[in-house]
Amino acid sequence: MSTPSTVNAVAALDGLPISDPASLQDVRVEVPELRPHDVLVRVQAVSVNPVDVKVRSGLGPQQAPKVLGWDAAGTVEAVGSSVTSLSAGDEVWYAGDITRSGSNTELQAVDERIVSRKPASLSFAEAAALPLTAITAWESLFERLRLGASSTGTLAVLGGAGGVGSIMVQLAKQLTGLRVLASAGKPASRTWVEQLGADAVIDHHDLVTSVQAVAPEGVEFLFSPNSTGNVEAFAQVVKPFGQIVAIDDPVGLDLFPLKSKSIAWHWELMFTRSLYTTPDLAEQQRLLGEVAALVDAGRVRTTMTTAIDDFSAAGLREAHRLVETGRTVGKVVVHR
Known part of the structure; x- marks a missing residue:
């Protein structure tokens, strides 16, 4: 099956209050072109972090939709020409790169060096709570x-x-x-x-x-x-x-x-490695692999406490609203 040219995504267009239905909107965006080290991931679940809220609320008017999201779990659909560690069909998790389009979309391109296979013992939703x-x-x-x-x-x-x-x-x-x-x-x-x-x-x-x-x-x-x-x-x-x-x-x-x-x-800023493409960028893939092993060994548990089964603007607005309260325990996840 060929990859479509556009996909569904949830985007912010302005720094509106989360109570405003226009603060996050359902949009269509182009499928990104893969860089040599990229994998294309079909996103199944994301979690919302304070960084999502901070970036959204600080936005000015956007000429193009801004797709947020810096936590995801999904399945690799395609790989770039220089990818060696992952293959189509792999179930993965990652926190992404703040300089690139985010995970609140159907298909996301992300550098393989910050992506790892997700814990086999967790669902996509449970896994998405952890990477960032x-x-x-x-x-x-x-x-x-x-x-x-x-x-x-x-x-x-x-x-x-x-x-x-x-x-x-x-x-x-x-x-x-x-x-x-x-x-x-x-x-x-x-x-x-x-x-x-x-x-x-x-x-x-x-x-x-x-x-x-x-x-x-x-x-x-x-x-x-x-x-x-x-x-x-x-x-x-x-x-x-x-x-x-x-x-x-x-x-x-x-x-x-x-x-x-x-x-x-x-x-500590976990985006430093991807912001500056540091020589040890792949350390994030390695450490996520170690955390996955700890999870599958039963030594570490998911921190998901709220799961919203609505991967849409409405579902993500609710997740943002919960995180904005500052009173959540554990993590809020939105999944398909």
């Missing part, structure tokens, strides 16, 4: 903080019930010797992070007191998805020579409170 957050958590733990199987000490995961926190707790417990504290603000979130393996639950609304209650000497490592207004608290709970890794976009952040303890600050 798993890459973020993996790079934070094992590349920014340089942790490993022999690492000990205590890690505080703020936003423990969120997308990144939910997979970071699992990876840290499975692949390091760390004690893991996870922040959660409501009963459902507390139960969730405990089920994922957190050793203790802390409250990010009262970080200093709650950390001191379970780790009186402080923590060696801290993960921050929300740093604004929190640096002084971080300086109190992180030990001298400790390390912090952050993924947010705080404007004018003042890190001076960390100096007296010589606390290191790391930034």
Whole structure:
């Protein structure tokens, strides 16, 4: 069967409130031409991340529809001339490249070096919940903080019930010797992070007191998805020579409170490799393969908590609405 010239997609045309039916629209878009390292994927499921909401809400008027989406699971339909690791028919998962058209479409072109075979034990919907957050958590733990199987000490995961926190707790417990504290603000979130393996639950609304209650000497490592207004608290709970890794976009952040303890600050952006086509771009394929093996071995579980069976503008608007509340536990997935 030949590939059509256009396919259905969901796109944003302006930074409209998600309550506006025009904020995300059903459109037809051209099927992308494959670059040498590209695979063409028939997308079966996507998850919505804060980056989707941030990009959509920050848009100005668009001359052409902008297809969002940076998490997907689907089946390879065709491959570029230089592709060696994947073949048509492979079931795959990936987080994509923020400089290219996204996954909210029927057919997406994506570089094979950031694509891996999905866990065989998961459905497409269950798999789509994990790639972006798993890459973020993996790079934070094992590349920014340089942790490993022999690492000990205590890690505080703020936003423990969120997308990144939910997979970071699992990876840290499975692949390091760390004690893991996870922040959660409501009963459902507390139960969730405990089920994922957190050793203790802390409250990010009262970080200093709650950390001191379970780790009186402080923590060696801290993960921050929300740093604004929190640096002084971080300086109190992180030990001298400790390390912090952050993924947010705080404007004018003042890190001076960390100096007296010589606390290191790391930034993590999982799009860096694809943004700059770094020589180690294929590391993302490799790490997704390792996460898939952990899932299939029963050591890591999907973080999908909400599945919307409506791969359309209406379904994606609902997913965006849920993520915008900032109160979701785990991940929201939209599937066919």
